[in-house]
Amino acid sequence: MSQYSKTMESSESTSMLPPESLPNHNSTTPKTTKSHCYSNAKGILFTSFSVILLLTTIVSAGFLVHFRTGSSHNPTHIKTTMAISKTCSRTRYPSLCTHSLLTVPDSLNATESQLVHISLSTTLRRMNLALYGASAIANAQMGTRVRSAFEDCLELLEDSMDHITRSLKYSTGSETNKASSREDVMTWLSAALTNQDTCMEGFEGVSGTVKDQMVQNLKDVSELVSNSLAIYAISSKDKDFDGIPIENRKRKLLQSVSTSEKSGFPGWLRRKERKLMDLPAAMIKADIIVSQDGNGTYKTVSQAIKAAPEYSNRRTIIYVKAGRYEENNLKIGRKKWNLMFIGDGKGRTVISGGKSVMRDNITTFHTASFAASGTGFIARDITFVNWAGPANHQAVALRVSADHAVVYRCSIVGSCDTKL
Template identity: 30%
Template sequence: MAKKVVIGAFSAILLIAAVIGVIAITIRSGSTPSGGNLTTTSKSASTLCSQAVYKEVCEETLSSINETSTVGDIIRAAVKVITGEVQSAYQKVHELHKDAKGSIDNDGFEFCKELLADASDRLAAVLAEADNGHRLNDFEAWLSMVISYRTNCLASIESEELNVQLNAALQNTTVLTDNAIAIVSSIGRVAKALDLGLNITIDGGISGGRRLLAAADGYPSWMSAADRKLLASHRPITFRARPNAVVAKDGSGQFKTINDALKAMPKKYSGRYVIYVKAGIYNEKVIVEKDKPNLLIYGDGPRKTIVTGRLNFAEGVGTFKTATFSVQAPGFIARSMGFTNTAGPQGHQAVALRLNADAAVLYNCRIDGFQDSFYPQSGRHFVRNCVISGTIDFIFGDSAVVIQNSLIILRRPMDNQFNTVTAHGKDTPNERTGIVIQNCRIVPEQRLFPDRFKIRSFLGRPWKQFSTTVVMESLLGDLIRPEGWFEWNGNFALNTLYYAEFNNRGPGASTTARVNWRGYRVIDRREASTWTADRLLGGGAWIPYSGVPHSLSLVK
């Protein structure tokens, strides 16, 4: 076996040397994949930085690597420099906050502080796992979250002067993080070419490799033995987990509010914590803090168990703070729950559900609002068999999210408004994020139906420079305009965005009169396959263990 590894590695070295001529990887007999040493030449840093936008900075960052550098050493070199910049940016945010005027900017700076703290957590996670070569897909996702924090931070500051200063303070963080994603992606490509056993997919992601936080039996390490057995049994959708806590407005449970149940969660617990919320309308603002990971919350149905609120931007509340239900903790699952914001179209930005965490799953849920109703802010998310309704940009954020087998309902906005289903916030080219709508139905609500041709409705518009959205294998109602997509502000992002359609059907699916932007394309099956739950989310490593139905590939 050792002889076979050496021969295979030697052949791969010859191949890579012939193709790129600048880098070789040797594997000592008996070493683990993550122990592979990068034998560098004078051009090896240049090779690792080949995808970087800021190449000179990237090569300078890797100037310390040498012939003894491991993959972990390279990742640490790329990430450590970011941590200092995040700390400097936090200090600048604190200083600028003193000049904030009005509640919107005040909320915005508080949000920025939270996001930069989250960025530090994500960077620390990468550094802690840097030697684990099986987690390259996780590293790209976590680093992408760092950039999404910067994007959402800037978007929350209304003052033009303060926004300019804040942008300058965050610039180095953005440059270094985008470079780090490019470096990790390059490592994945080289590892795949040399067959290092990391289970790297064509696009650099990890498919079928070690599970997210995996234990010895392949299930995530946070799962209890009972939970693993339960999920492995593939229970039907009527499954109800035995709850740790029961919430009921009528007093028949241990708690009358969801917040009280969350407060009572133990600070340390093993496995998944389960909260059952009985039927009722719960008028409360809920935040699942980041110290409460691996929470499963389920109700009696999305029209029976409803969490509701009406905070909105028009009344002076920052967009992120309008969320009725926010998730900050990784490994979150919601089943058979309803999340609403009832501010109406006149409230402008008014979020029903915000996801600022990695590896979240929603199943058989409703997310109802108007503008900005669903905010998959950052991280990787899988949404299945849900209903999502709204008007303007009602699915927005800078996450990697696949929405599958769901009903997407466009509602009636104010008479002078239009409808856009999505507004993705990808702000740098190397971020591993995007909104994917797969095998869904996009239709008007009954109140919009009579005016569906009068009120313009589009699939999306580019919130940020590299906005990325794919609509595939879905039924598009006749309310979708022939041009399909809408501008944000003139020619902004039209050449740099990535908007794609594949194998859609229905009266709104014709692409003959679609926009002629450089960034728009009708894609083939091969390209569409790169936007599946497995390829975009690394979903094979964690979605099956949520216990929900799913498709990791194209449906047809």
């Protein structure tokens, strides 16, 4: 899996037969990679919480570290410090690192630890500017494929801003979720880095003003996130990450996740959730019941998702009774935390769709029959299907970008890029 979210899976994937800008230093256009199609697609989790631009700016400004200085600074003649030089020398883009830190005058008096906060704040401000620039062209005329890629980028940028914001809160001790850890911050920053590539992959094979403006908006963003990730890893002083290239740390992170010997589940999964994994559906008191015959709270899965609370630290259980639920690209947004979907078993509770790259002229990211980006997503005893068929190219059955996600005893059925 090429995802940075900590995800625990127990499923089978089956192929179907019939503000202010920063100058550009060491900047490169985000790399794009072709999407490949395999009969048995391996899991690729795109990583990917909506943040209002004004609030994000406030958060970023609020976390900029201010230290007492005895003199004013001339922005045209600023000399770097030993802490900045040492910190930036360990990043992949040292020139950009130095310049971005020096845009905050108080960085001259910052320690290496305090430079973590400044780096994250600077990256968040730059990402906010990128989202603002992208939103400015939202009403421009676009073809179906370009519109699909553009919307992908907006969603991914918002996801990334949320990841950076949470990282910043954790590093300053103001993260409200007490279960968060240093590994979570590494995961969030790695996810934000991957999101930029995913954004540009959607524009592969197309050209025009929208693509050009998106490339311009994203200048330096990936590099700044990469530097923030490196600076945070350095500050953590964890020997597990010593000498490990940024792009390879994800594998180390996944290997380091603790697992309960008795349950076989990862250590971050709470005891209550572990019990819910194997408890018969009839013994579970669901908050919402979905039943096509009307003997439930709602008849459709989309209604259940809409009714679920936002940003809830309490587990919300949605029981989806046996049946085939064909709805239009179901999605659990980043605001929907801790939703658990329980079905009546593989092949009995089926969530399906038929969107594809070829037939619908949309991005792979947009084809998912079911997508989840809300933290704490759990799916159990459900079959996810994309029936588009191999002739229609990429057609995703399940896309999960949620942190701390579990897919347990589920079947994922498709023909090409089955899981994302």
